[in-house]
Amino acid sequence: MMITNSGKTNPSAPGGLYTGAFHTNLLKEKNIFRRINPLRANTEILRKAEFFRAESKKDIFHAIQLMHDQVRLDGGLGISFDLDLERPDGCFRADELIISRRGICLEQTYLFLSILVNGGANDDQTTIIGFMTRHAFGKNNSDHAFAAMLVDGVPKEFVHLAYGRFYHDRQFRENVLAVARRQDSETLGLMILDLTTAGMAYVGFGAANHKRIVPMSNELLLASYFVNSGTYFLNRQQEQEAMERYNAALKLCPDAHIALDGMSDYLMSQKRYSELIELTSKTWKNLGPRTIVNRAAALFKTGQVDISELFGSLQPCIDYPDAYIFVSSVLHDIGLYSEAKTLLEKAAKKIELKLDERKSSRRLSDSPIIKFVEDEEQRQIASLESDLFKCLDKLKLYRSSIV
Numbered sequence: 383m384m385i386t387n388s389g390k391t392n393p394s395a396p397g398g399l400y401t402g403a404f405h406t407n408l409l410k411e412k413n414i415f416r417r418i419n420p421l422r423a424n425t426e427i428l429r430k431a432e433f434f435r436a437e438s439k440k441d442i443f444h445a446i447q448l449m450h451d452q453v454r455l456d457g458g459l460g461i462s463f464d465l466d467l468e469r470p471d472g473c474f475r476a477d478e479l480i481i482s483r484r485g486i487c488l489e490q491t492y493l494f495l496s497i498l499v500n501g502g503a504n505d506d507q508t509t510i511i512g513f514m515t516r517h518a519f520g521k522n523n524s525d526h527a528f529a530a531m532l533v534d535g536v537p538k539e540f541v542h543l544a545y546g547r548f549y550h551d552r553q554f555r556e557n558v559l560a561v562a563r564r565q566d567s568e569t570l571g572l573m574i575l576d577l578t579t580a581g582m583a584y585v586g587f588g589a590a591n592h593k594r595i596v597p598m599s600n601e602l603l604l605a606s607y608f609v610n611s612g613t614y615f616l617n618r619q620q621e622q623e624a625m626e627r628y629n630a631a632l633k634l635c636p637d638a639h640i641a642l643d644g645m646s647d648y649l650m651s652q653k654r655y656s657e658l659i660e661l662t663s664k665t666w667k668n669l670g671p672r673t674i675v676n677r678a679a680a681l682f683k684t685g686q687v688d689i690s691e692l693f694g695s696l697q698p699c700i701d702y703p704d705a706y707i708f709v710s711s712v713l714h715d716i717g718l719y720s721e722a723k724t725l726l727e728k729a730a731k732k733i734e735l736k737l738d739e740r741k742s743s744r745r746l747s748d749s750p751i752i753k754f755v756e757d758e759e760q761r762q763i764a765s766l767e768s769d770l771f772k773c774l775d776k777l778k779l780y781r782s783s784i785v
Contacts (some may be wrong), residue, residue: 399509399563400499404600414635420607421496424477434501439483442508446498446531446575451617453494459483461490472611472627486525488610490577495529507534509562510575512598514606515543527598527606528576532562536571546571561597605634609641616644624648625684639670655680665743671699675708682712703729703736714780723780730777733770738765754763 398404405419412555423431430452437445450460464484474482474489476496491512509532514525536544547556549569559566577737598606612627624644630640631653644663658680669677678695681687687695692712696705706729714722741763 399504399511399561400495400600401504401605405604405781408600412630414630414633416608418471418475418604418607420473420475420492420603421498422475422477423496424480426480427476427493428500429495430497431500433504434497434503438501439501442503442533443537446503446508446510448500449494449497449576450575453490453497455490460764461485462495468612469611472614472623473607475597475607476615485579486539486610488525488606491527491529492607494577504628509564511558511562512606513574513595513740514549514598514602515595525606525609526578528574528578530575530597531573532558533573534567534573535569536573540639545572545574561599601634602638605631605638605641608637609636609644612641613643616648621648639640639673643670643672646673647752650676650679653683655684659684659686669698671702672700672704675702675704678705679708703732703769703773706732707776710780719780725775726773726777726780730770730773733773737767737770 400421401463405421406417409415409417412554430449434445434449437448455461455463459480460483461479462484463486464487464599466483467482469478472492474485474492476489476493479485479489479493493508495512498504503510508761511530511532512527514527515531530545545781548558555566564570590632596602610625612624614624615621615627616624625648628641628645632645635641645661646658649661658676662673662677667676674696678687678692682689682692689712692709696709699705706725708724710722710729713719713725
């Protein structure tokens with residue numbers, strides 16, 4: 383790793399991290415006609431940015447903490463978690479969230495970045511970066527967004543909040559520096575700024591999920607907007623709008639997991655197997671479990687793999703209940719009823735274990751800050767209970783097939 387005497391760079395230059403016309407340039411380059419800037423500012427954001435600029439000249443850490451306390455859930459701006467609120471384009475930009483005061487982690491991150499970037503946070507000493515982490519929610523996976531501060535010199539009182547992996551994982555450190563467009567230095571540190579927590583700390587919701595985090599490049603920042611928008615419309619059965627946005631996300635980031643999940647689900651439901659196979663061929667090594675299951679199904683349905691090859695193609699997600707359920711359906715269709723029943727029983731057992739784990743880990747608290755977490759966990763429990771009911775109901779049918 384190259385260590386220099388200075389961590390200086392110029393991220394505010396045209397085309398730098400989240401600055402200038404990065405969104406317009408990228409969208410034009412990728413032939414995406416929707417002109418979206420998730421960090422778009424309005425008058426209120428610019429006022430807060432100027433306040434931050436003035437405070438940061440006195441103490442950058444204090445200034446960032448003030449802004450964190452404004453944007454975090456139930457902070458000074460009164461932002462509350464709301465996944466179901468109507469969104470004209472499926473995802474709020476920064477200027478829309480500061481008006482609605484209701485949103486999700488990704489939209490909060492946009493607002494936080496917009497204030498700080500417009501307030502000059504990305505200077506010679508600090509760089510504010512958006513991050514994404516992937517973690518389990520029920521049977522599916524979900525992305526969680528937050529911000530982090532790359533700073534040259536972490537004060538002693540904040541050292542315990544520094545992200546340890548940045549110090550001991552060389553590849554991760556180099557990835558972060560590449561996204562931030564900064565050189566390395568011995569005094570450079572990374573601090574997590576999760577906006578779903580009560581304080582500027584590596585605690586609270588998301589803490590256990592900060593193990594596998596990815597810095598949001600300009601491309602990923604834009605892709606995350608389209609992914610979130612696509613999922614919003616897909617959940618409302620507006621497939622065409624969802625597919626347009628997923629396609630935009632995949633042009634920016636070909637391995638955007640949730641976009642691939644959503645598109646593969648849709649193509650599978652439409653029996654458009656050839657399109658599904660083509661979609662997943664280029665990013666085979668980066669597919670998530672749900673897309674792997676859909677790809678395996680498409681390959682089998684089109685006769686491109688036999689039963690033994692089918693099992694092999696599902697190996698990366700063999701602990702994923704839907705994989706067992708799919709293979710059991712295949713075995714049942716070709717008359718291997720006993721084998722189908724055995725696999726479905728395994729699927730039911732896995733769902734039961736996940737359900738027990740989710741119930742035992744539920745947080746019971748009067749704190750409004752994590753109230754949305756409890757609501758989300760309850761939705762996950764309800765989803766798992768529904769999956770288990772369907773699985774057991776199907777198991778009855780399979781057992782009746784065995785003579």
